Amino acid sequence: MGGNGNLTSLTLPILTENNRDRWVVRMKTLFGFQDVLDVVENGFSVPGDNASEARKATHKEMKKKDTKALFLLQQCVDDPHFEKITNAETSKAAWDSLLKSHAGGEKMKKAKLQTLCRQFELLQIKDSGKISEYFTKVLTLTNLMKGYGEIVTDLMIVEKILISLSSIFDFVVALIEESKELSDMKIEELQSSLEAHEMRLNDINPGKGAEQALKSSLHKDNDKKKGKKLMDKKESYKGRWNQNQDKGDSDKAESLERREGLGKNYGKKKQFDKRNIECFNCYKKGHYSYEFPAGKSKQKKHKEKEAHVAQEDSDSDSLILMATTIERIGSFSLEL
The missing domain is CATH 1.10.1200 (Non-ribosomal Peptide Synthetase Peptidyl Carrier Protein; Chain A)
Known part of the structure; x- marks a missing residue:
């Protein structure tokens, strides 16, 4: 490359929406390579009408560098960003505009x-x-x-x-x-x-990465731990099963003893102390009123009376049923 650089052999960075920071770094390097970084960052002043020839020659050289820098900027942006610097007259104005559009506020x-x-x-x-x-x-x-x-x-x-x-x-x-x-x-x-x-x-560990070898050893350790935990759970379940079984057997034995005890006492009446019981008929203690002789005879007569009334009701119902049956049979014969 010559002193001015051969741009045709360079791959220029293109500014997009997603590569702003990387693009800035590469552009600063490119500006330095082309010897225009100072004019891009600081700009240049325009001499007055009464300026010396040397000052005018310096301005002409700076203007040439500024044009080169502006050309590079226009080549290193995509179409949306190019629209933002279309009206920029200096490389510094274009550079500042691009930086502000991406950087935003504080x-x-x-x-x-x-x-x-x-x-x-x-x-x-x-x-x-x-x-x-x-x-x-x-x-x-x-x-x-x-x-x-x-x-x-x-x-x-x-x-x-x-x-x-x-x-x-x-x-x-x-x-x-x-x-x-x-x-x-x-x-x-x-x-x-x-x-x-x-x-x-x-x-x-040929054929395996370092991390894969570590994972393999970790998996083996985990498998051993899982196997041990599984055996511990089995033993725990077995112990709890035996305890429940023993408890069930004891409950069954206790239930059987209770049933046997009830079977032995089934049909037996509990003896009751009548010494403080007072009879309503004779007003004496030691027996109930229905156990008093007079009370027993009255109770017997009452039961016989009830049985007689029930028998009469039954005979009356039978007579009514027979009369109704004879009447229906006679009615049926007349129809024939």
Whole structure:
């Protein structure tokens, strides 16, 4: 490439609705490569009519850079964003317009930064994730946070990665913390150490990832624990069954004894003390009125009277039935 750069061989970044932060970083690099970053961020002043020739020559050079920067901006946006900078006369005006349209107000920037910080706190390596992929996620998120004004140091990134790794890296993390100062440790150095350990784990378990080997051992332990719990439950059920059976047998025996006791006493009348009972006929104690001789004879006569009345009613009903039957038979004969 020459001093001015060969734009035909470059792949220009295109601004869309979803890549604002990444696009800004790439555009700043592109502006620096084309030596126009200063004019894009700070702009330039227009000399007066009485300006010297040197001042006019400098203005001409700055105007040339500004035109180049404006051309780059127009090439690096999609159609909706191009409409926003159509009327911009300088690269600084176009650049500021694009940044404001995406950044929003201070409240919007603060809300986005809070969301990114929350994601950074909750970020954890996946069970089957690779170290390189996890580092990429962490660095991408921290770069977005930096774009919204958050200060993120290498120490914060190193500590975040160490506390969010899976348990198979515990002894490596302990070794790193004991042997090295985390404040002096580079992110690339930490990544290389963890990737080397990950490679050794994969060599120990060919055909399986390190996390898969750990899962296999955990499944075996869980199966053993489940089997032991199942046996304990069976023994518990068996013990409770025996207790219930023993209790049922004792209840049955007690019920049988109760029934036998009732069978022995069935038909026997309970003896009652009549010494304090007073007769209504003779007013003496020791017997009921119906047990008094006169009372017995009266009771007998009353029963005989009732039986006689019942017999007479029965004879009367029989006579009425016979009369009715004879009448019906006679009526039937006349009809014939």
